[in-house]
Amino acid sequence: MYKILLVIIVFSAVNVFAQFKDVTAPKLKDKSVSKEISVNKIYALKSESLSGKEFETRKENSSAPKSKKSPGLAFIYSLFVPGMGQLYSDRFDVGKYFMISEASLWLGYAAFTIYGNWLLDDAYNYAALHAGITNEGKERDDKFYVDIGNYENYEQFNNEQLIFGQYENLYDPANGYYFYWDKTENRRKYREDKLAGDRTKNDRLFVVGAILVNHIVSAISAIVLTNNYNNELGKGSGGFVLNADVVRLGNRVDGVKLKLTKWF
Numbered sequence: 718m719y720k721i722l723l724v725i726i727v728f729s730a731v732n733v734f735a736q737f738k739d740v741t742a743p744k745l746k747d748k749s750v751s752k753e754i755s756v757n758k759i760y761a762l763k764s765e766s767l768s769g770k771e772f773e774t775r776k777e778n779s780s781a782p783k784s785k786k787s788p789g790l791a792f793i794y795s796l797f798v799p800g801m802g803q804l805y806s807d808r809f810d811v812g813k814y815f816m817i818s819e820a821s822l823w824l825g826y827a828a829f830t831i832y833g834n835w836l837l838d839d840a841y842n843y844a845a846l847h848a849g850i851t852n853e854g855k856e857r858d859d860k861f862y863v864d865i866g867n868y869e870n871y872e873q874f875n876n877e878q879l880i881f882g883q884y885e886n887l888y889d890p891a892n893g894y895y896f897y898w899d900k901t902e903n904r905r906k907y908r909e910d911k912l913a914g915d916r917t918k919n920d921r922l923f924v925v926g927a928i929l930v931n932h933i934v935s936a937i938s939a940i941v942l943t944n945n946y947n948n949e950l951g952k953g954s955g956g957f958v959l960n961a962d963v964v965r966l967g968n969r970v971d972g973v974k975l976k977l978t979k980w981f
Contacts, residue, residue: 785947791939799931802939806946815935822931826924829917836914840907847903848896861894866908870897 786806795802795812799819803812841862844850848865855861868874871888878886888894898904 783950785950786943788940788943788947791943792936795935795939796932799935802936803942806939806943808942808946811938811942812935815931815938818931819928822924822928826921826928829921829924833914833918833921836910836917840910840914843903843910844896844907847900847907848898850896851893854893861888862911864888865896865898866904866911868896869901869904871895 791802791805793802794805795815798816800809800812800814800816803809803815841850841852844862844865845852850865864874868877871890871894875887878884
């Protein structure tokens with residue numbers, strides 16, 4: 718299984734502290750004096766109407782400009798850990814579903830592996846009981862376990878190999894490659910259990926395919942969401958975009974048109 722790599726991007730906020738001074742109001746001599754109110758006094762009066770926590774939050778949000786994010790980084794994050802690119806682009810509400818899917822798929826892979834191994838172990842123990850085989854030292858010799866399901870005993874297998882000149886495939890009972898089924902029905906039952914275990918483990922390939930698709934889709938989604946984040950950020954802070962197009966006169970290209978769009 719992949720090791721989940723958590724990457725947390727922290728943006729530092731610049732706090733701006735305003736200096737407030739209590740200025741003694743002058744005596745009103747005429748109407749013009751009453752209109753002289755300093756900007757700092759107005760800012761201080763507004764801050765008094767907000768709770769301390771709310772005021773600090775608003776001040777921090779107004780003074781901490783957000784920077785654009787890299788679609789390439791978002792792609793790499795989600796390609797390795799689905800959902801991380803969405804978290805990077807502040808859209809974990811979408812990324813969480815990719816993470817849940819990833820965890821579910823790996824659980825499915827583990828379930829197929831455990832169940833398939835259980836079926837195979839049960840079949841091998843059945844063969845040891847009814848065909849007299851020994852399982853020690855044959856954990857990786859799948860060919861032997863396939864052959865004992867197709868032949869009644871090792872002598873029948875060896876005689877067939879001799880007929881076709883396949884001397885290198887002969888089984889030597891002295892090396893532990895011995896089997897002799899007590900009943901044909903038991904051999905057939907073993908073969909069915911062996912095939913069931915193999916099919917179950919082979920089904921893991923579909924799970925692996927689904928995992929790869931989840932990684933790719935998550936990475937593409939991260940690029941789209943990061944671009945949307947940058948576009949929204951650009952609309953709020955100003956910017957421009959240059960578009961090019963062709964000018965047609967009937968079916969003939971008559972020139973090139975450039976369009977510069979500026980927003981504030």
